[in-house]
Amino acid sequence: LKGAQLRAARACRSVRSRHGAPACRACSCTRSTQARRGEASMEAAAAMRADTSAVRAVSVLWALWQWSKVQLRAYRDVAPLAGLAFAWWRRYAAERQLREGHFMEQCTFLMVNVEGLRKDVATRVSVPTLFSRTLRELTFHNAQMAKIINEAAARTTKRWPFLSLRSEGWLVMANINAHILEVCSSWGHAAAFCGQEVEIVEVIYALVNDRTTTSRRQLRVYLVPASQLRALPPEDELDLRRGSRRSAYTILQKMAALYTPPPTDEHTLADNGVTSGLSSGMGRTWLVVPKAAGAAACSASAPSPVGAGLAIQSAL
Numbered sequence: 001l002k003g004a005q006l007r008a009a010r011a012c013r014s015v016r017s018r019h020g021a022p023a024c025r026a027c028s029c030t031r032s033t034q035a036r037r038g039e040a041s042m043e044a045a046a047a048m049r050a051d052t053s054a055v056r057a058v059s060v061l062w063a064l065w066q067w068s069k070v071q072l073r074a075y076r077d078v079a080p081l082a083g084l085a086f087a088w089w090r091r092y093a094a095e096r097q098l099r100e101g102h103f104m105e106q107c108t109f110l111m112v113n114v115e116g117l118r119k120d121v122a123t124r125v126s127v128p129t130l131f132s133r134t135l136r137e138l139t140f141h142n143a144q145m146a147k148i149i150n151e152a153a154a155r156t157t158k159r160w161p162f163l164s165l166r167s168e169g170w171l172v173m174a175n176i177n178a179h180i181l182e183v184c185s186s187w188g189h190a191a192a193f194c195g196q197e198v199e200i201v202e203v204i205y206a207l208v209n210d211r212t213t214t215s216r217r218q219l220r221v222y223l224v225p226a227s228q229l230r231a232l233p234p235e236d237e238l239d240l241r242r243g244s245r246r247s248a249y250t251i252l253q254k255m256a257a258l259y260t261p262p263p264t265d266e267h268t269l270a271d272n273g274v275t276s277g278l279s280s281g282m283g284r285t286w287l288v289v290p291k292a293a294g295a296a297a298c299s300a301s302a303p304s305p306v307g308a309g310l311a312i313q314s315a316l
Helices: 002-019 031-100 143-154 166-184 186-193 226-230 243-258 305-315
Strands: 102-111 129-134 198-209 217-225 282-290
Touching (some): 102 166, 129 166, 143 166, 166 186, 166 198, 166 282, 198 226, 198 243, 226 243
Parallel strands (some): 102 217
Antiparallel strands (some): 102 129, 198 217, 198 282
């Protein structure tokens, strides 16, 4: 009986090998046995493929390491020459900017006094320089913001000198506002804090790259009182013989065309933001200055200028 079973099993295997039959009734082979054998063979094939992939990955990494060592040896030989070439190029670029008068890494803040531009004024400073900042100082050492300003400055033209800062404009204008208040309003805020009478002056400013200047081209921030910008006099009433005066007046004309005065209600003064209702590259601020000696005292019904100054300070 045992010999008969062995012969039947051999016959079953030979039949399966020729015809692919799933099982044979003449022996003890079952479908579950065949499934286990199939799973074992699949696992063995998968393990073999994994081993092959691992060997292949190791060989690729080894080849990459050999190539990297060659490149590092080559870079070690070339690096000193590359450093010298880069230093020479930076020096040449700086000399060329000096010859051409391009100082785009510097920003100058200019206050334009429109009354000082009139012909009938004998001696008055019309376009005084308030202060200067490097581009890194202007952006508080933020390299990404400095890159945005440089790219916007490169897009300006002679007809449109304002920097188009797009969605990042409010942040750049806020940084400029911080510099202006630090230099021009700190003493006024201190006077208001100490209970002195102060005056609040709305000022409009614009960040421009004036390409019409011939002596020196750099980033400029022009500041002008909003009251003067609303009533800009015609050109024939002004003395514009100097290039700086003409450039400043040209910028003011473009600013006046873009400027829409906010409501005059004093309760909405602090509600106007730095860039609210203004074109890209323009901003507004409020300078707080102590009142001159002998100025008329405020009426009892009017709001306290000290409280107004502190309100503006807190809003900024």
